[in-house]
Structures are given as structure tokens and as C-alpha cells.
Amino acid sequence: xxxxxxxxxxxxxxxACWVPTAYFAMGLPFIAIxxxxxxxxxxxxxxxxxIAFWTSLIMMPWTxxxxxxxxxxxxxxKKFFVLVTELLSGVLFGVVAxxxxxxxxxxISISTMAVIAFSGATHDxxxxxxxxxxxxxxDQAKYIGVQGAFYNVxxxxxxx
Numbered sequence: 001x002x003x004x005x006x007x008x009x010x011x012x013x014x015x016a017c018w019v020p021t022a023y024f025a026m027g028l029p030f031i032a033i034x035x036x037x038x039x040x041x042x043x044x045x046x047x048x049x050x051i052a053f054w055t056s057l058i059m060m061p062w063t064x065x066x067x068x069x070x071x072x073x074x075x076x077x078k079k080f081f082v083l084v085t086e087l088l089s090g091v092l093f094g095v096v097a098x099x100x101x102x103x104x105x106x107x108i109s110i111s112t113m114a115v116i117a118f119s120g121a122t123h124d125x126x127x128x129x130x131x132x133x134x135x136x137x138x139d140q141a142k143y144i145g146v147q148g149a150f151y152n153v154x155x156x157x158x159x160x
Contacts, residue, residue: 012134015134015135015143016143016146019131019143019146019147019150020149021150022082022127022130022131023127023146023154024150024153024154024157025086025089025123025127026120026123026124026127027151027152027154027155027158028089028154028157028158029093029116029117029119029120030062030120031154031155031158031159032093032116032158033055033058033059033113034055034059036158036159037109037113038051038055041055041106044100044106046106054110058110058114058117059117060117061114061120062117062120062124064121065122065124068122068125069125072125072126072129078126078133080126081122081123081125082126082127085120085123085126088115088116089119089120089123092113092115092116092119093116095112096112096113099112131143131147
């Protein structure tokens with residue numbers, strides 16, 4: 001008979017193993033869509049007006065993520081959403097790359113980036129939830145610098 005393990009009996013993973021990668025994965029889609037896509041579309045000959053309108057529109061999920069964050073609590077676990085959104089975003093960035101070979105690359109890539117934006121904002125919610133749930137106050141304070149540093153490393157990598 002299998003017994004439920006209490007919090008003290010669960011195998012815990014050192015936060016140094018997951019905090020850097022989780023917050024790196026949080027920063028990458030935001031910067032890629034917010035900044036890198038502007039340079040990419042400009043180099044591909046898209047007009048400034050279209051770039052400004054569509055890239056600002058697809059950034060809305062990060063602004064409005066508070067609207068669906070309560071619903072994430074009702075379904076599955078935060079860790080589930082972190083993993084699913086990371087995988088989904090990775091696959092969809094590949095779709096954006098392949099869409100550049102088509103005549104209607106802008107429509108395909110901007111719509112795919114909109115889904116990435118929703119996925120990235122959901123990842124932000126879930127990742128912060130995991131951080132708060134898995135770490136006690138002392139560890140949260142200890143790793144807050146790591147959290148911010150790797151979010152900023154993602155900015156550098158995306159802009160590089």
C-alpha cells in the first residue's frame with residue numbers, strides 16, 4: 001500500500017538546479033517577441049506601421065495575465081503548466097523560423113508569436129507560483145538574485 005508522503009518526506013531538488021533555468025525560460029519569450037521580432041520583421045521588409053501595431057498587440061498577454069491566473073489554480077499543477085508552456089514555446093519558435101520560408105510569413109509568424117505570448121505569460125504565472133510554493137521565505141530571499149540574474153541573462157541571449 002502506497003502512502004502519501006508529507007512535505008518533509010518528499011525528495012526535494014536543490015533550487016540552484018531549477019531556479020536559473022526556469023527564470024531564463026521566463027525571460028526568453030518576452031524579449032524575443034518584444035524586441036527581437038521587431039528587428040527581424042524590419043530586416044524582412046515589413047513596414048514600421050505593421051510592426052508597431054502587431055508586436056504591441058501580441059504583447060497583451062503579459063499585461064492581462066492577471067485575468068487568467070486564478071483559473072490556473074483550478075486545473076492541474078503549476079509544475080505541469082511550467083513544463084507544458086516551455087515545450088509549447090520551444091516548438092512554436094521553430095514554427096516561426098520555418099514560417100519565414102513562406103509568402104505569408106508575416107501572418108503565420110505573428111499569429112504563432114501571439115500563441116507564444118499567451119504561453120509565455122502563462123509560464124510566468126506558473127513559474128512564480130512554483131517558486132513561492134516550493135521555497136520557504138528564507139530560500140526565496142536567497143534565490144531572488146539568481147532569479148533576476150537569469151531573467152537578465154535571457155535578455156542578453158535573446159538580443160545577442
